[in-house]
Amino acid sequence: MQAIAFDVRTVNVMRYVVPLREGGSLPAIAEADDGFMYVVKFKGAGQGKKALIAELIGGLLAKTLGLKVPEIVFANLDAAFGRTEPDEEIQDLLKSSTGLNMALHYLSGAVTFDAAVTGVDEMLASKIMWLDCFICNVDRTARNTNMLVWNRELWLIDHGASLYFHHAWQSFLKNAERSFEQVKDHVLLKYASRLEDVDALFHTILNDAIIDAIVELIPSAWLEENDSDETPEIKRNIYAQFLKARLAASAIFIKEAIHARKTII
Structure with missing residues (x-):
C-alpha cells in the first residue's frame, strides 16, 4: 500500500491576543509569524499533551472524511513568550507550554x-x-x-476530549x-x-x-x-x-x- 503524507505546517506564536476562558484548557487567540490568527491549545493546560494528541488525530481524520475543520498547525512557543503577561495563571500556562503546541486557524465572525x-x-x-x-x-x-x-x-472544532x-x-x-x-x-x-x-x-x-x-x-x-x-x-x-x-x-x-x-x- 502506497505511503500517505499529511502536510501540517509549523508556525511561531508572536503575539498573545486574548484567552478563551472556556472549560479547563484555557486556549487563546494568538497571532503567528505567518500573519494569521489562531486558537492555540497549550500542552501545559490541565488536560495536558494527550488532549493535543486527540485534537490532532480527530481533526485530521475529520478532514480525511471530508468534514470541515479549521487548518491545523503546530504552534511553537518561545521560552521568552509571555514574560510580560500580568495574569499569573496565564503566565504559568505559557511557561509550561514552551515548545510545540497545537493551533487551529481562527474563524473570525463564526x-x-x-x-x-x-x-x-x-x-x-x-x-x-x-x-x-x-x-x-x-x-x-x-x-x-x-x-x-x-x-x-458547519465546522468542527475541539476534539481534545476524544480517544x-x-x-x-x-x-x-x-x-x-x-x-x-x-x-x-x-x-x-x-x-x-x-x-x-x-x-x-x-x-x-x-x-x-x-x-x-x-x-x-x-x-x-x-x-x-x-x-x-x-x-x-x-x-x-x-x-x-x-x-x-x-x-x-x-x-x-x-x-x-x-x-x-x-x-x-
Missing part, C-alpha cells in the same frame, strides 16, 4: 452552532456522528456542541471493540438517519496507510512521560492499533447509535 436554530442535513449529521463514535468524542452535546457556523457551513482510551493503555484493544454509549447525548442524534450508508462510505476512505500517516505526525515530545517506559514509537503504534481495530469493529458503535436514535424519534 457563531456557535445551535441545534434549536440551525438544522443539519441528515448525511452530514450522520458523518459527524460516525466520526465522534469512532474516536469516542464525548464532547459534542447540546450543552457544548463544539461546532461553528462560518460562511454558512479517552489513552488514559488506560493496558486495555486499548478491548476499548476499541466497545460501543459508544455516550452517543445518546450527541447533539445531532435526531438528524443522523444515514449511519449505515456513512459506515459503508467511510470504509472505502479510511485505511491502514491513512491511519499510520496521521499517527506518525504525533510529536515525540507529546508522547514522552516521566512515569512511562514506553517509547514514543511504541505509543504511536498503540494509537494506530486502536484506530485500526476501532474501524474494523465499527458495526458495534453503529448499532449502539441506531438504537439510541430510535429511543428519541
